[in-house]
Amino acid sequence: MITLYNSRKVFAIIKQSLNGEHQDFTSGNISKAVVLLAIPMILELSLESVFAVVDMFFVSKLGKNAIATVGLTESFITLIYSLAIGLSTAATAIVARRIGEKNPRAAAHAGAQSILISTIITIPITIAGIFYASEILALMGADKDVVAEGAIFTQIMLGGSLAIMLLFLINGIFRGAGDASMAMKSLWIASLTNIVLCPLLIHFWGLKGAAIATVIGRSSGVLYQVYHLLKGSGIIKFCKEHFDFDKEIIKSLTNVAWPATFQFLVASGSWIVITRLVAELDGTAASAGYQIAFRNFVFFILPAWGLSNAAATLVGQNLGAKEFERAEQSVLIATKYNSIFTGLVMILFLFFSEPIVRFFSTDEQVIKYGVESLQIIGGGYIFYGIGMVMTSALNGAGDTKMPTVINIICFWVFQIPLAYFLAKGLDMKSYGAIIAVPAAQALIALLSWYYFNKGRWKAIKV
Incomplete structure (x- = not known):
């Protein structure tokens, strides 16, 4: 009976989230x-990570x-x-703070102003x-061979920069409002569209088709987001006047966004x-093996990022409520x-790396580099x-400078x-370069933990 009760309780929480x-x-x-926010955020980013792996699987059939x-x-x-996440971080922090203060209209205004900024920034990049x-x-x-074969892919992907920017940014607005479910649905639409179109368009147009599928997928997610911001029934709803240029709000967003x-x-x-x-x-x-390893790193790190986003929203809203x-x-x-x-993922990567990498490539040299990476x-x-x-x-508190x-x-x-020291000085080559990655992450964990415990982030005003 206890097990049945607990199971029902878990399903009830999942349904509520x-x-x-x-x-x-x-x-x-x-x-x-934490769980109510984290579940949709984890599911949101899990499907994005599934696409990253599926995309690499189909692209890998086209060669190294x-x-x-x-x-x-x-x-x-x-x-x-980075630009998208930086602006999204600012939007999440300020929207969450206004929601914590029980002022959804000000939250919507800040969100609309962040969209204006992001659109202006993205045009020259595109x-x-x-x-x-x-x-x-x-x-x-x-x-030269990679440039000749891949330039069209790069051109299409960068041509769709605005879709990348808005997909991240608007989901940041939804998360700041605590509407993690809407952020999840928009990214699911984008990712599922990608997953369906990717093998189909690769079949007809090769690598070019993969890029087209990705841009269409992301754009469909953005259209869904915009519809719900303008016509939806959520706590955040945009009006025309929210897009009137507001110097003070843009200054506040910029102060948080540029360090982020x-x-x-x-x-x-x-x-x-x-x-x-x-x-x-x-x-x-080596580059191909490393990219396979990196895609699998992304596959598992995005769900962890979902939990991190939950922490950012909770910090912002509770600081707004003085909790x-x-x-x-x-x-x-x-x-x-x-x-x-x-x-748990660390154990998986240490002991099951070879079958994971072999799923993506049959080239023994690529597999060798991929497994060790x-x-x-x-x-x-x-x-x-x-x-x-x-x-x-810290970012959710608006303290973007210390991170x-x-x-x-x-x-x-x-x-x-x-x-460089390990790769060239000690002649460890690519392995030396890759060893520096987890070493740096360990140092980040220690320093950020130390600063968080000092508690200065609680006094940040946004």
């Missing part, structure tokens, strides 16, 4: 609040040049992701991507350096759950989970020099 009804996360059981093209392009697109795709691939370390954007640019920039270093030292096979102790406890509970999850990255997986929750919590400082120290002062 997915039904999209507004919840007050500033009162009640904290563990339940195609794998390298996708990997190098995605590495460059992380710069766009133009550069369309006209300089070949040069971007060459800059990333691609050889720089924070993720620092992180993604370091990934680009590592990716280029691997390709430079050991060639296309400081509740905000702190929410982060500690989310950290506990994330540590358990990432610890996945084991190295997986060796520090639990640190990714801890660091993600801590930094997300940026931590990222600069850990990625550029520590990780990049260590990667």
Whole structure:
């Protein structure tokens, strides 16, 4: 009877988390609040991670040049992701704070202003991507064959930059409002469209088809988001006047967004350096193996990111409601759950890396590099989970500057020099470069944990 009761209770919580009804996360059981937010966020990002793996599976059938093209392009697109996540972080922090203050109209106004900013920023990026795709691939370390085969893929992907930006940003608005279910549904629409179209369009147009499928998928998710912001019945609903240029709101958004954007640019920039270093030292096979390992890293880290996003929303809303102790406890509970999850993934990567990599490639050289890369990255997986929750919590409080400082120290002062020292100084080549990745993540976890416990984030005003 106890087991049956517990099962019903679990299913009731899952149903409640997915039904999209507004919840007050500033009162009640904290563990339940974490779970209610985390379930749709985990499901949201899980399907995105499923697409990343499915996409790599189909693209891998086109050969190692195609794998390298996708990997190098995605590495460059992380710069766009950084801008999108930075603006999304600001939107989440400010929207959550206004919701915690019981002011949904001000929350909607802040969200609309963030969309104005993101659209203006994305236009020059899109133009550069369309006209300089070949040069971007060459800059990333691609050889002539990869550039010749993959330039059209890169051109289409960068041409769809606005869809990337808005998909991340608007979901950040929904999360800040506590409407994680709506964020989940929009990303599911985008990902499912991708998964359906990807093999079909690859069959007709090869690598070019994969890019078209991705852009169509993301655009469909954005259309769904916009419809519900304008016509939906959720707590956040846009009106025409919300888009009137508001200097004060834009200033507030910018103050939170620029450190957050720089924070993720620092992180993604370091990934680009590592990716280029691997390709430079050991060639296309190593690059392809590393990209397979990286896609699997993304597959499992996105659900952990879902828990981290839950912590950010809870911190923002509870600070708005002046519930400081509740905000702190929410982060500690989310950290506990994330540590358990990432610890299990670490075991999976250490002991089952070969069958995972063989699912994506039959090239023995690619498999060799992929297995060893996945084991190295997986060796520090639990640190990714801890660091993600801590930094997300700080960002959710609007304290985006300290995580940026931590990222600069850990990625550029520590990780990049260590990667070059191990790869070239000790002649460990690509393996040395990859070893620096979990080492930096461990340092991020320790520093962010230390700063979080100091509690200065509780006094941040947004």
